[in-house]
Amino acid sequence: MSRIVVHGLEKSYGDARVLERVSVTAEPGEFLSLVGASGCGKSTFLRILLGQEQQSGGVVVIGDRPIVPEPTPQRGIVFQRYSVFPHLTALQNLLLVEDFRSGGPFGRVFGARRRRARQEAETMLERVGLAHARDLYPASLSGGMQQRLAIAQTLLGRPQILLLDEPFGALDPGIRVEMHELLTELWNEHGMTVVMVTHDIGEAFKLGTRVLVFDKVRHDPQFPSAYGATITYDLKLDRKGRASARDVAEVAAIVGTTRLDSAIATTAS
Amino acid sequence: MLARGIGAVQAEAGANTASPPPSVPKTRLRLINARVSRGGAVLLGTLPFAAVAVAYLSASAQRLAVNANDKLLPSPAQMWSAFFDLATVPDKRSGDLILWADTYASLVRLLAGVGLATLTALLLGIAIGFIPRVRAFLLPFVTVVCVIPPLALLPILFIALGLGETAKITLIAIGVAPVMVRDIANRVMELPPELIAKAQTLGGNSWTMVLRLVLPQTMPRLITCVRLALGPAWLFLIAAEAIASTEGLGYRIFLVRRYLSMDVILPYVVWITLLAVATDWLLARLSYMVSPWAHPGSGK
Numbered sequence: 001m002s003r004i005v006v007h008g009l010e011k012s013y014g015d016a017r018v019l020e021r022v023s024v025t026a027e028p029g030e031f032l033s034l035v036g037a038s039g040c041g042k043s044t045f046l047r048i049l050l051g052q053e054q055q056s057g058g059v060v061v062i063g064d065r066p067i068v069p070e071p072t073p074q075r076g077i078v079f080q081r082y083s084v085f086p087h088l089t090a091l092q093n094l095l096l097v098e099d100f101r102s103g104g105p106f107g108r109v110f111g112a113r114r115r116r117a118r119q120e121a122e123t124m125l126e127r128v129g130l131a132h133a134r135d136l137y138p139a140s141l142s143g144g145m146q147q148r149l150a151i152a153q154t155l156l157g158r159p160q161i162l163l164l165d166e167p168f169g170a171l172d173p174g175i176r177v178e179m180h181e182l183l184t185e186l187w188n189e190h191g192m193t194v195v196m197v198t199h200d201i202g203e204a205f206k207l208g209t210r211v212l213v214f215d216k217v218r219h220d221p222q223f224p225s226a227y228g229a230t231i232t233y234d235l236k237l238d239r240k241g242r243a244s245a246r247d248v249a250e251v252a253a254i255v256g257t258t259r260l261d262s263a264i265a266t267t268a269s
Numbered sequence: 270m271l272a273r274g275i276g277a278v279q280a281e282a283g284a285n286t287a288s289p290p291p292s293v294p295k296t297r298l299r300l301i302n303a304r305v306s307r308g309g310a311v312l313l314g315t316l317p318f319a320a321v322a323v324a325y326l327s328a329s330a331q332r333l334a335v336n337a338n339d340k341l342l343p344s345p346a347q348m349w350s351a352f353f354d355l356a357t358v359p360d361k362r363s364g365d366l367i368l369w370a371d372t373y374a375s376l377v378r379l380l381a382g383v384g385l386a387t388l389t390a391l392l393l394g395i396a397i398g399f400i401p402r403v404r405a406f407l408l409p410f411v412t413v414v415c416v417i418p419p420l421a422l423l424p425i426l427f428i429a430l431g432l433g434e435t436a437k438i439t440l441i442a443i444g445v446a447p448v449m450v451r452d453i454a455n456r457v458m459e460l461p462p463e464l465i466a467k468a469q470t471l472g473g474n475s476w477t478m479v480l481r482l483v484l485p486q487t488m489p490r491l492i493t494c495v496r497l498a499l500g501p502a503w504l505f506l507i508a509a510e511a512i513a514s515t516e517g518l519g520y521r522i523f524l525v526r527r528y529l530s531m532d533v534i535l536p537y538v539v540w541i542t543l544l545a546v547a548t549d550w551l552l553a554r555l556s557y558m559v560s561p562w563a564h565p566g567s568g569k
Contacts (some may be wrong), residue, residue, distance in 0.1 A: 052466045071469035082463035087485045087562045096481060100472040107477035137562040157471045 001065030002160055002222040003027050004049070004193065009058035011044055016225035019042050022058070024212065024231055031187060032210030033195045035121035035201055035251060042063060042197045046165050049195060050077055062161065073101070076159030076192075080166040082152035084138045090149050091134040094121035097156040120156065128152045148182065155186060160186075164196035168203065176200075182235045201252050211235040213251055238252065327469025343532040352536035367521070372544070375506060375518040378434065383502050387495055389442070392448035395483055397450065398457025400475070411450050419444035420508060427513060437509040443504040447500040456490040457483055489563040492556040498550055503545060 009263065017042040026032055034042040046237035047053040048060060051071045060067045062074065071077070084093050100116035102109045109117060113151040117206055125131050128148040130141075138146050161225055167183075168176045184207060187194055198204050204211050220226040301393065305313065329342035343351075357366040363370075396403040397411065424439055430436040467479050510519030518541055525533045557564050 035506060050466060050470070052462070071466045073470060075470060077467055077470050079463045079467070082461040083467070085464060085468075085482065087560065098470050098560055099466065101472055103477060105476070107473075107480035137565075139565050141563065154467075156472070159470065204464065265363045 002193075004161065004195075005059075005061040007061075009045075009048070009060065010056045011041065011048065011053070011228065012056045017228035018216075019055075019230065021180060021226035021230045022236065026195070026210075028193055029191050031110065031207060031209045032196065033204035034197045034214065035084045035199070035204045036197065036229060037201050037212030038055055038199075040216070042214045042229075043165055045214070046163055046195060046197050049161070050075055050163055050169075063166045073157055074159060075161045075163055076154035076157050077163045078147065078150045079171045080165045083167075084146055084153060086138050087121050089135050089137055090125060090130055090141070091118075091121055093149060093153050094124055094156055095140070097121075097153060124152045142175075144171050144179060147171065147179060151183065151186065155190060160192060162192050164194065164198075166197055166199060169199060176203070183207065201248060204251075205237070205248055209237055211237065211247075211251060215239055277412050279564075287397065289448070329408045341533055343418075343535070347532045348536050352540075355533065365516075368540075370516050371518045371521050371541070374508065374516045376544070378437050378509075378517070379441065379499075379502055379506050380493050381434075381438045382506070383445065383495060383498060384439065385442040386444075386446035386449055386502075387496065388490065389446045390453045390494065391487075391491060393450045394483025395457055395479060398454040399483055399502070401481060404454070408454065411447055411454075415447040415451060419505060423509065423512070432513040437506070437514070441505045441508050442498040449494050449498055452494050453487060453491060456487055460486060485560070488558045489556055492552055496552045499545060499548060499552075503541065507541075 004024075006022055006024050009019060011019040012016070022045065024032075034045065036042045040133075044053065048055050049067070049090075051067055051069055054069050065139060076208070083098065088096060095114075095117055098113070099108045104194040108114075122131070122134070125134055128143060128151065130148055130152070131143060133149075138149065141149065151167070160207065168179050171179065180203065196204075211233070212231050213230045215232040216227055216229045217232060218227040233251060235251070300348065326345070329344055329533070332339045332342050333344060352368070356366060359365060360367050393407065393411070397407050419440060422443060424437075424445075426436040428439055432441060464482065464486075465478065468482050473482065505517030506517075507522070510517040511523040515521040518537060522534050522537050
């Protein structure tokens with residue numbers, strides 16, 4: 001397991017600065033929740049960690065070396081949309097992981113290795129409660145089932161770091177609670193470092209061991225994009241779910257959420 | 270307030286059950302919402318065909334009534350006998366059954382030309398769409414080649430490649446390939462970046478991603494592309510056959526034009542149409558078979 005060190009990170013698109021002076025260190029096994037107002041750059045930060053985008057300045061180190069500027073199996077990702085491959089059934093989606101890992105000329109494993117992969121895939125389907133949907137295409141799965149499949153697929157890749165980009169943003173509240181439980185269990189089982197971007201403050205406090213708030217500290221009224229966001233709050237939760245109502249309220253005020261009541265309610269329970 | 274509202278609705282519902290249920294009022298729906306029944310759809314769909322048939326038959330009957338030797342609008346019986354002869358009576362000179370020899374020659378050219386174009390579109394389209402270096406190298410060129418009118422190249426092809434099969438097949442391939450290449454490249458560039466990022470986090474390399482992600486996701490579009498390309502392909506085929514050929518459906522039509530043989534031309538046009546419709550249907554079936562995921566509601 002490896003720690004993530006981000007130091008002096010900056011990201012600009014042309015003249016518009018999105019992130020500035022972002023520095024944070026995450027220990028192995030931590031669960032970081034990233035919150036902030038819409039468009040504050042938290043998803044950009046996640047995409048930089050993923051390697052899908054490159055920073056304009058600063059360093060990101062995972063383990064003891066700077067990150068490779070392209071996605072690698074070291075970091076797994078679950079997106080809100082397009083999280084699984086639509087042309088493969090649930091089982092095939094999971095088998096694809098071993099096929100990709102083998103890297104052979106056919107992009108497919110055969111024989112004993114395929115049988116092992118199949119067994120592992122079926123166990124994982126069972127684990128996330130999708131055994132009955134193994135031969136269905138993602139288009140006929142519900143949103144929650146698709147996300148469960150996406151998480152299963154990513155975990156089969158055995159990433160050191162799991163990146164989640166608003167993974168439950170499009171789900172119904174009831175399904176979301178189910179997904180929280182599943183994710184917490186899987187995190188306890190696998191012990192990887194998790195970095196999750198979310199809009200839902202309650203979710204951030206409920207799942208995370210640490211909540212990072214992205215916000216702009218400097219404003220230029222003549223040129224709003226002159227300054228970027230940085231981490232303004234870094235709340236380590238001593239034990240999971242033990243955030244004080246005051247913390248939640250403060251974070252909610254920064255993010256400007258209208259879901260403050262629900263946020264406090266979820267964390268208090 | 271909400272609760273009272275619900276109560277009121279329930280009370281009303283209760284009152285309704287006592288009295289006979291109100292009949293559903295017949296409202297005229299908007300034009301865009303009026304649904305067509307299955308039978309109605311069949312009837313409406315047949316109508317244009319029937320209209321053309323009736324118009325032709327009456328015009329033909331009128332002309333033949335005035336002059337029994339009229340060649341412009343032959344009767345169905347005349348057309349059938351001409352067509353039947355071409356299909357079953359061997360040609361005096363060559364001994365071939367003309368219809369089948371023509372059909373075979375044309376289809377071979379069409380398949381070879383479109384096949385070549387499809388292969389090119391798949392290879393170049395995926396390379397241009399997926400690999401930035403190849404895109405920078407080839408996309409401007411393909412974009413320019415796309416706007417050259419293929420028929421303007423026909424003389425060049427005949428001069429460079431001779432009057433044989435190669436020139437005709439090349440014309441079809443050159444005629445349809447550039448557009449197909451661009452279409453496939455666009456489709457590949459439209460792949461959600463999320464899927465490509467995810468494939469990489471699972472260990473995919475450029476080649477295995479082409480095999481397992483790009484190729485299967487491009488398949489439905491490729492087949493659609495071929496279906497659309499078949500129209501222009503027939504056009505180039507018939508043009509090439511009209512100019513230099515000794516057999517083929519297009520050649521035959523332009524040959525008998527000299528004798529005003531509408532009794533051959535019209536059945537040939539119908540025959541070409543049937544062949545085109547059949548190919549299109551087969552390709553649609555192929556798409557369902559190869560990419561069931563892209564056609565939800567077709568089984569799984």
